[in-house]
Amino acid sequence: MKKQRVSLDDIARSVGVSKAVVSLVMNGKAEQYGISERTRIRVLDRARDLNYKPNQLARGLRLGYTNTIGLIVSDISNSFYAAIARNIEDLAASVGSNVIICSTDEDIEKERKLIKLLRNRQVDGIILSSSQENAEELRNYYSDGLPLVLIDRCFENSGIPSVVVDNFNGGKQIAEHLSKSGFQKPMVLTLSTSHISTVKHRVEGYKYAWQQKGVKIDTVEIPFGDISGAVSELLMTRFKQNFMPDCLFAVNNNLATAVLQSCNNLGIRIPEDMALTCFDDLPYFSFIKPSVTAVSQPISDICTQAFEILMHQIKQEEIEGLGKLSVLSIVLNIRDSSRFVIPSDSEESKILKDK
Amino acid sequence: MKKQRVSLDDIARSVGVSKAVVSLVMNGKAEQYGISERTRIRVLDRARDLNYKPNQLARGLRLGYTNTIGLIVSDISNSFYAAIARNIEDLAASVGSNVIICSTDEDIEKERKLIKLLRNRQVDGIILSSSQENAEELRNYYSDGLPLVLIDRCFENSGIPSVVVDNFNGGKQIAEHLSKSGFQKPMVLTLSTSHISTVKHRVEGYKYAWQQKGVKIDTVEIPFGDISGAVSELLMTRFKQNFMPDCLFAVNNNLATAVLQSCNNLGIRIPEDMALTCFDDLPYFSFIKPSVTAVSQPISDICTQAFEILMHQIKQEEIEGLGKLSVLSIVLNIRDSSRFVIPSDSEESKILKDK
DNA sequence: AAAAGCACCTAAATCGATTTAGATATTTTT
DNA sequence: AAAAATATCTAAATCGATTTAGGTGCTTTT
Structure with a gap:
């Protein structure tokens, strides 16, 4: 009844090869590293039989990224942010990532804590609808190397990439x-x-x-x-x-x-x-x-743009006009x-x- | 501009002590392990100065838990589930945990993948509103040791703790x-x-x-x-x-x-x-x-109960009637x-x- | 002065996966 | 047959934090 995790080492021992071989095989690098077809098959078979699941913490620790992004909004139960969350979730899923969603209740202290917490968890980046009064702190995070995109709410001349509406x-x-x-x-x-x-x-x-x-x-x-x-x-x-x-x-x-x-x-x-x-x-x-009568926001566009910008930062790709403010247009429904x-x-x- | 992480070791070297001391101090075990007050202060000061943030991946790897729980629903943008999410988020926050929220779109295959993914990420437990046809697979996860609570939707005689309404x-x-x-x-x-x-x-x-x-x-x-x-x-x-x-x-x-x-x-x-x-x-x-005229569900109660049951599982505490189906009552608003x-x-x- | 006690700390193993330099065995070249 | 090339794999370092079994130097006891 206890959770008995199967590790790389278990498979390695069971097949009679080193951990390195198992790791390479599991990551599809068998050919590249000249692992024989016979060994490859044996490793894959055993991994399936033992129901092997790579520990993403260990992987993340070694690789330095987690395929997880953070989304911080003021209240996830607000339908606007719920829709945002859903869009971001789908975008993240399309690149194999997950989303940790947090609500701040417009509380700056809570926002601060959540950002720290997400960073400690090594999220790859954060999409944030901030409640702060100014961009000072956020700018520090950003120039510190934290991939960060502001949505919905922005700051004047923050230098932090932002996607908002008009x-x-x-x-x-x-x-x-x-x-x-x-x-x-x-x-x-x-x-x-x-x-x-x-x-x-x-x-x-x-x-x-x-x-x-x-x-x-x-x-x-x-x-x-x-x-x-x-x-x-x-x-x-x-x-x-x-x-x-x-x-x-x-x-x-x-x-x-x-x-x-x-x-x-x-x-x-x-x-x-x-x-x-x-x-x-x-x-x-x-x-x-x-x-x-209401003004509607292009939620899907906001998310697509924000996500794209975040991904560029995460991949450390230079991108034209990064740090810019992107202002999308709204529609008034009379x-x-x-x-x-x-x-x-x-x-x-x-x-x-x-x- | 690059992300230069500060590790335990950096602090240790900088203060001139071993990593063990730093770790003990940071976890408030200084007194218990007889670390001198002087050293303790010096470590704390340095940690603050260097803006030290413990890497939660490393911590989770070593400790075996992550203070993260997974919430899987069919669609987070549905206001019912958005409210559920918010409640769970607050409950989790109260014990220092985070929530990874995922939507399945009622797709069984997607649900399967998400469960696997969350497990690989070493979430401490999962709260699930399942779209499956029966409890067979879920029962396997559960008896495999995965802390799991079903909410909203349940299965007959699943043996998996479930919180639903009447x-x-x-x-x-x-x-x-x-x-x-x-x-x-x-x-x-x-x-x-x-x-x-x-x-x-x-x-x-x-x-x-x-x-x-x-x-x-x-x-x-x-x-x-x-x-x-x-x-x-x-x-x-x-x-x-x-x-x-x-x-x-x-x-x-x-x-x-x-x-x-x-x-x-x-x-x-x-x-x-x-x-x-x-x-x-x-x-x-x-x-x-x-x-x-609508039937309203006690969302807060559902979440409180589900979360409590999940925590008991995570802490491996025996609890009376675990695995039972909890049926909460509804109210008809005419x-x-x-x-x-x-x-x-x-x-x-x-x-x-x-x- | 040797033994014991104490305060304070260190070394090293550990969690699990990735990656690289190199080892070993086999085959091919000369 | 020795040297070189190739195929296949291994050992070990690494990521960063936790934890435990000791170690060091000092003071106190007898």
């Missing part, structure tokens, strides 16, 4: 769409982790476009934690103060979901009472009533949640009718 | 709820991978309860792949044949989402034209219109999508009005 443009397109549709009292729901590039750029793009039209924006930061509760309270308060926006931009899918939930509870109608737009498209956005409805006083009064 | 009861409760509400023409949407215990038991429970009432069930297997297209076609066909069910049970969240999407496209109203119920609760089910509406001819005719 968040500014996403926010801008949303604002332009809302403005063009006739909305006039915009709000943006952002996160307390507002130093994060994605959040920051989305908000900046949104503000920029509205400011072009000379419109002031109501900006609200939702603290990490009970997002749903905070959003609910916010909308309540704004309503009581008679200070409701006529359109809202939620900077990510979590916030959007919280808004939908709150509006449902509070009886706020979308888009009649308030339009809703957000970043990150989810499957259900397209078929619920109302369908939700749906019912941001359809403009001519407001009437009677409608406004229906809000919170259930309360 | 799928039969879930299906049964749904059917009873529908029947009690007044529905009479039930359908169940199941998957082509119908040998899988979850799917099988859900359908069995559903059928059992309806049969108790003497009602026949329309059962449809949706082939893997283009689920959304297949569901859409199915509903179209059934409608044309004038053979629409008045209530539907989708055996998992993917199917339910496909149904919502199709109904939206086809103009089928829920629950007026057809009620919808499903397994796996998703956040958005509770606030969309109509809200969706919502608007299965509210009974007295049918009228005029309403029925509205279906497909847009086509």
Whole structure:
């Protein structure tokens, strides 16, 4: 019942050759090293019979690589990152690698620990959606020789290869769409982790476009934690103060979901009472009533590019423009949640009718 | 620019002691082995200065364990499994372990490869949601000494510790709820991978309860792949044949989402034209219109139990009832999508009005 | 002063696979 | 038949950390 591992040596002894021969045979280098066909066959047969499995720790120790890459995101249960993870997993599998996935919960200390941990495990490289405030530490890792690619979130002039989307443009397109549709009292729901590039750029793009039209924006930061509760309270308060926006931009899918939930509870109608737009498209956005206007990201492209860049680093291949920032474009899917409805006083009064 | 690793030996040489001392100090065994305080401090200082990171491959090779566990599911981008992954990750982190997550796409061959691969990597144990037809192979791994816990999906009398939910009861409760509400023409949407215990038991429970009432069930297997297209076609066909069910049970969240999407496209109203119920609760089910009746699983409990059992195996601790099947209970969340509406001819005719 | 005790540390084996320099036996060349 | 060439394989170092059985020099005991 005990785990009895079969090693190279066991096979070598059993066949009556040296470990070297077994190793060479197992790695397909028999011909190259002039191992006789007879010996080769005997080794392979015995390895199969004994159910030999090469110990990858020993192999990794000797070879200096592990065919494992690390993926660090803020929360693997967020569907955006889950999709990223799945893409990376498939890409890794295509080159015989595995992925160790870790979540940081936007905690810088946790991120630091995880990077250290993955390095100690000798991962070949790391794909990281960082929560750090700046790139200083990461730059150290990178120039230390750690193959590293940043995705989703980036830093200005970090010098670390990064693959992100055009968040500014996403926010801008949303604002332009809302403005063009006739909305006039915009709000943006952002996160307390507002130093994060994605959040920051989305908000900046949104503000920029509205400011072009000379419109002031109501900006609200939702603290990490009970997002749903905070959003609910916010909308309540704004309503009581008679200070409701006529359109809202939620900077990510979590916030959007919280808004939908709150509006449902509070009886706020979308888009009649308030339009809703957000970043990150989810499957259900397209078929619920109302369908939700959202910016979608090219997840597959992000992963393909990031993975490719990482592989180049791992293989130590020089590559043109390494260290560059790659900015992919987004698509704004306009749906019912941001359809403009001519407001009437009677409608406004229906809000919170259930309360 | 090159990765210059700092080893135990480097520190030893630099301080002027043997590797043994450094190792003992680093592992907090200095006192136990009578290392002088002065030496201890000097070693620690030097380790910090040189930014020493113990090589976990070497450590794992020597110690025989890696503080890494494997998690194999069918698709990490499915929100149910993403949530599972997150829970397991946190549990593992609490004991200093990492998780390697892999997806099988319900492919038995891929599952086989992944298990082999994880074993070669010397993971300490595996948590598996298996796609196999029977437990034969898995039993071999298990009795071979591989710490293994099955979750979500199980096998009869496998002898392998398993943590699942009461799928039969879930299906049964749904059917009873529908029947009690007044529905009479039930359908169940199941998957082509119908040998899988979850799917099988859900359908069995559903059928059992309806049969108790003497009602026949329309059962449809949706082939893997283009689920959304297949569901859409199915509903179209059934409608044309004038053979629409008045209530539907989708055996998992993917199917339910496909149904919502199709109904939206086809103009089928829920629950007026057809009620919808499903397994796996998703956040958005509770606030969309109509809200969706769904069975929710105690994900956190599943993970806690599975992880605990795995740890017992890894630590080789005898534990009462190891190898047993643990069946957790589910909760049926009754919502608007299965509210009974007295049918009228005029309403029925509205279906497909847009086509 | 020899023996014993103690504090502090070292040498070396070990985990399992890879790789290289060279050993041995056989065959071919001259 | 001796030298050279070839075919086939082996020994041993290596990756880096852990662990255990001792070793060294000092102090204390008798």
